[in-house]
Amino acid sequence: MNETKLLLADDDEMLASLLRYRLEKEGFMVEWAPDGRTMKTSLGQSLPDIIISDIMMPYFSGIEMVDYLRNTLGSNIPIIIISTAGNESNVLSAFELGADDFISKPVNPSELIIRVRKLLRTSAA
């Protein structure tokens, strides 16, 4: 069975580790990008099945990633944005550029997994 490839982009190492552990436990093949540059490089090599990205990251923000993915690469990969409280404007910008869903911090891992599965079902359909 092919595992679903998931790209997790977050500069918070501990949170990323925790989410990575949780997602791998759910059967996802998680690739972690600590910053925007690494994420862009990873996208250039191979496209994942779904992307979970934080908005604020060094070198390349989550909004730029969405724009890059939608307009430059022309991909329709599901994208989930992780935002902090009080960052609604960036969330709206991400949605305008093509993000599919967002989740705010503090992140509930169980809720995140539910959203991921839902987006995968929708994209498969």
Next chain:
Amino acid sequence: MIHFQATYRPIALIEAPEIPTELLWGFGILFAGIGLVYFLIIFVMRNRLSRKNADVRARKSELAPMISNFLFYNPDLEPEGRAEYIRMKIDIRELLKTDFNRRVLSEVLMDLRSDVSGSARETLLALYQNLGLDADAYVKLKSWRWEKVSQGIHELTEMQVDTSYTFIRKFINDKRSVIRKQAQLATVTLRAEGISYFMDTARYRISEWQQLKLIEILRQREDFDPPRFRAWLTSENRDVVLFALRLIRHYRQNDAAQALLTLLKHRNADIRLAAVECLREFRVVEAREPLQTMFRKSGEELKLVILDTLSLIGLPDDLPFLKRIAEKDLNFIVRSKAKAVMNTLEPDSALPDTDLEDAVGEAIPEEMTIADEPAAETPAPMPLALLPVTFEIIANGSGQEPLDHPSAAEPVPLFPPDADQAVSIPMDEWDEALFDFCLRQELDDILSQAGVGASTSSKEEADFLPFVVEFQTQDTEAQEDATEENEVPATACNPENRTEPQEEKDALEAIDCSFLPFVVDNPPAMSERTEKAPKPLHTESSAAVAVEAEDAGLLEPAFGLQGTPEIRKAQATPYFQSTLDATPGKLDTFSIFAEFFREYDTESKRILLKEIPAVGGVKELRFLHSLLQDPDLSIREAASKAIGQLTARLKKDPEKPGLDHPASRPLPGVGFVPDLDTMSEAPEKSVASRAIRLLNRWGFWTPKNTAGNHE
């Protein structure tokens, strides 16, 4: 050979001190060494911190999987992982024996606590206590350093260690403000009853920011049942009372009305203000009178709040009170607010009363009546026939058919088609009839607008129309008297009796003539009676237009002379001098030739002088006499000759001067017919010659042939 040798010996005024260079070198080396040591220390410490941070990061990355495993392990779902779980637990307890590891793990758990929510957070908090990491926080509470104590309180609060409540609440009244505030927040956060304990025991000031933070904590608390905060309205701590009032308003506990009314009498203005705000929030009607009572001694802010409250709870009975405020209060804002409240309670009870004009409210005078609009009347029957007029647009020689203009499709009548009568009028009287008709129409419109109504336009009904003032005529006796004064003696006019210039001048000066111009149609015969000057336009009775002798300068022409009347009189020409000598009611005659004479060139003047005897009258005679003083010799000779001819003609036929002359028939509007044959002999560049050429070109005059007849 003499050699001079100058020896210069400087005289030192200031002696420079000796500089011990060795000491300087020593100081330099010393400070360089200190600097070097300083940089070494910084370098070493920086390296140490970097190494420490690297160790922390490495330790965190090592502990992260363990933490994740501990957080997401579900023994019910993963029975096979239980052994792994127990092994990891033993490993981590081994790690926690080191302070460094404990510190790192505490930091990791603190960071994760803000990043995760739901069940993961609850597991995290339990793990914190299970691993015994809260013991370190308790140790910090016992430190003498305020930052350690504050850090410990913060950590226990963040990790929601409920058992630390009793330890933390002791710091509510700590003398160190940071610890005190931290403890207050922790007390309210850890337990629901913490707010009550805090308000019971707080002895220090509670800042407004602190109050807001506490309210925020209470607001985020789930299933929080607030106590009745009115119990703290009697606290001795002023800030506790204010905080209670704030909480009462926040949680809308409107059962403290009596306590709030009592607080209106508190000494503290902030408390009174908060109490009024609570009363406004809860619409306590019983507070009307107490608010009015306390209004006078309140400040501006409190007054505005009171007025705002009265706008919500006030009744029309409060209008007199508000009116007094609106009239007598010294503060503009308060007065304006009072008026607004008055209008809120009873609309239009406070109307604008400043900067109003007096004209507003004046009654319309009785004599001024507004005429009713005239009833629509059928227009009067047209006295003229409808003449259809057709318009036809013809192309400019293109040979095409005439264009059909839309407006020319039908004959366009000159008058509205609702005329009843058609009267045929001969074409030669067409213009006159049209003019009369238009005038009648216009007059009817004017009369109808004035409320008079269309009528036959009698004289009385047209009184409202502007009229030209006519000079009132006096009785004949007064007229004759005025006429007698203006009589010109015949001897002065008879060339045979002409005297010397000086005597003639005196004779002229003796004559009082009217100033304004007038025309004499039938002068009396020279032999029978004295010539009468024409009736003056102004009489002595019209004093409003009387001109004083000193103001004779006003009678001068536009290019009048300057100076005193005497100077002007001496410098004036004979013609102008006669003007200066004018007295009220006795003005000189005026000749139209004088106007022409002023503008013509010399040659034209001579031609004009030749024509005067044929058409001139008495006034021209006087004018000619005035030209006898002209500086030009030719003008003087021509004038002299003209005087003789004119005098002879007037003597022959004084009643109709100039009528037997072939050119005596006047042109309309001109009254003077020049001899074109004479003018044709004028030089080429003169005005007369130019006029002759124009007339010839237009066909009005042709030159005489050799037989003396016009071609």
